[in-house]
Amino acid sequence: MNADMMTGNLAAAWGARLADVDYVPAFPITPQTEIVEALSVWCGNGSLNARFVTLDSEHSMMTAAGAAAATGARVFTATSSQGLLHAFEVLYTIAGWRVPLVLVNVSRALASPITLEPDHNDVLAARDSGFLQIHAETCQEVVDSILMAYRIAEDPRVCLPVMVNLDGFYLSFTREPVSLPDPKMVQAFLPPFRPTHLGFKASAPHALGTAVFGGATYSYFRHQIHLASMNALQVHEEASVEFERLCGRRYDVVEGYRLDDAEDVLIMTNAFASKGKGAVDAARAEGRRVGLLRLRMIRPWPADAIRQALQGRRAVAVLDQNLSPGQGGILFQEVAACLYHEALRPRALCSFIGGLGGKNISEGEFRAIFEQTAEAGINGQGIGPILLYTEAEHREMVQLQVLAGGLKS
Amino acid sequence: MRAVRFHGRGGQGAKTASRILGTAAFLEGFVAQDSPMYGPERRGAPVAAFTRIAQTPIRERGVIVHPDLVVIADASLMQDPAAHVPEGVDERTVVFVNSPLTAEQLQSQTSLPGRFTTLDLTGIALQQLGKRTAISALLGAVAGSLIGLGQESIREAIARELAELGLAAPMIERNQTVAAQCYETVPRVAIDVGLRRPTAPVPLRTPTYDPPTRGAASITAGPNSAIRSMAGWRTFRPVLRPDLCNGCWLCFANCPEGAITIKPDGKPAIYYPHCKGCLDCVEVCPTDALTVERETAATREA
């Protein structure tokens, strides 16, 4: 196996390179920048036969990306945080064009206060745009998911853009072994992009993204985006099988970890799921029957897979690395909604909010989560949202406040 | 509840008419609700507006599907499928049409059910208010009269709504006077106050996936806008007198629509289905070969 040490960002760039993209519109933002830096070098030295263009903003970058895809090019682009939100209206716009491009988002918490480290409020803000979303746990999964993303996006049953998410710092700047798929294998997995419904050319004029009037017409097209997104569950399944056949690695819409006899299940996404798995191992060693469910595909929402994984459990805890102020955890809401119709639904649903702005989730916090979740299961009474914060962190915060405001501690 | 639906063309004043009616009802102590429906189109294109009047809280919003009274500001709308005039109109509906024809004449020309009444508001406005003014006050007054609101509240509502639009006091007064006259002269038809038949549940369709060639808002059959007729947009039409035309092409060069073509002999011809009646061509014609005529139902058909 030809594995190599590689950051998540470099893995993302390799995903684009292996997919043999035609066009890379770019704009820098930490912690994404290395992706486009690598691509600009490759485009410059000919190792990737694509045009690289730096736009004036992410709003422009996403527009150029969508427009190029609408013209018939295979497009890759990447952003993060403020950049994703700066492009927000364009996400909806180009999803409506039904252009199958891939956007990598490197998660980073949103201002204000401005910071650099990750949480998932950026990517989840885009969950209603029509983009599909795949969230990666490892650098290996980043490159593999990008290849799968193109295959799913370009399938005529889908034709929607896909966002592949990786955590800033914890993946973007973290090196670990990545085995790059063989380019021949990629060719077999990913046929050339030859869309039938896109492409501006003299011999086939058409108008795209036209105004519509009346709710019935608008509803039809929004329904189509929904149906296309739902089709992606099946298309993903097919892509998974094929990817495993060619590459030996298997990715499903959700990943279960030590679920078999688990009474209580912790739900996580992205890079910190690795820590969650470690915490499961530690708890298992102490005799707790716990497991972890990692949500990999967020859009379309794999409701059946989630229901199947959770039915009959005692308690389920969702650890959201995001916060919808005034509501709580975003994924908790969605998990809760898809369990409502489950006859064997868990006795308790617990909501924890952690890891905001890259805040660590310590072993001790995981222990607390498992304890409280177990107790909730026994009581048959859900809890949350619980905002994870340790006493030690609080003491440090007070010190900072003293410095900032001269408060008496 | 009484539900009044106004149909007009952008710029004629249907929206303001619905507000005048709403305000008048409000002034009389009724519960009232009025709202316009915006389409894509601007001046000249079909628009609709809705006024509801009741004695108890109104549990409806938006489009009026079962109108008690339909007020049509422009007879050409009755033939315009984009205007949706026939929707929900049945034998009980009172239909007012701004037209020089009588109710009987109109009724014989249309398949629209309903009980008709007419008055030539455009003619009255042209005579007494001037060229191309909106007829909102007159429409509002006619609607008020038919629905049974008092003249005083209509008068006051006209003042309020036209002031809101920035009209000067003398113009408002002129509108009030002409509106009062329309209020008096419009032939009344009693509104049916009987209960409406209950509606049956509609069959629902489960949407299915279409390939993106159809499932995205994309148009491949273009250019196809020219299949639409713009004839209804016109209040006036340009008429060409070939004997006066010197063939200078200025009209052709200045028509925003491209409704004027050049014939093989180098002379212009107006293609009326494409003409919106802006009269830019008349303005630029150096020889007065283009003149202006008021549009009628008969000329529009031609």
Added chain:
Amino acid sequence: MTWQRETFKKIKQIPREEHVLPGTALCAGCGGLEALRLAAKVLGDDVVYVNAAGCFTMLAAYPFTPFKGSWLYTTMGSAPAGAQGVRDALDVLIAKGRLSKEEDLKVVVLGGDGSTYDMALSSTSGAITRKLDFYYFCYDNEAYGNTGMQLSPATPYGARTTTSPCSLQHPSGTTQEKKDIFEIWRAHKPPYIATVAPRYPLDLEEKFARASKFTGPKLFLALSACPTGWLYDPGETPEVAKLAVETGLWPLKEAINGVITHTYIPKRKPVEEYLKLQGRFRHLFEPTRQDEAIRHIQARVDDYWKQVNV
């Protein structure tokens, strides 16, 4: 040096074929549509229009399009970036042999003044700096028209809009001076910039013909006399456009590689004649005449032409 038209000398050279067909939802008498229709006669059909939100977005309203060419609606702020994506993709696909050269298209941004002067300025500036090979057609109706005529950075001094009403503080409407987008563009050094107006069809056609010889950003600023927003009778569009030019308020000019030529030197009628025609300036004359505001507008025009020195 007087400017000479080389291709379009006579009205009868205006191509008869239409490329933007009738049947759209734009207002009767729309000056911007008139300018676009004339422009398209030179641009032809091998075009993709990349549109920013505005009145012209209504041109292609499902299921109808008036264009023989293609169309892509983007957003209010990023049509030039859309043009970038389309142009780049066409280049790449042609270079890779996936598209034949005959399939190539001209890329034309179609945006209003609000988009052009403010929201899309970053996107435009970027595109010019990248030397993007495209046309930019700005139809300038001097307000946010599609939303009902609010003040835009292109609204001229003294105009009343729905967000610059005449108030006690500002009895003469807005005191803002129209942003000089021509000079902002010129500072970017594109090969070709021109102003055009309906009612001057030969000047317009000639400029599009001249622009076609340049590779790179080609920018057109079209006076879009607007009966609905400027509050005049639609039939007066030619007259309003004519007076805008004849008073000197809307100079017809071009800049080739930065060198400006005025393509028409007006005799310069008093601005009053132009202002008087339009409801948006009526408050300058009724109920009391606002001489100072009118003088201000006249002085601005006089200053401009003094600098031009023709």
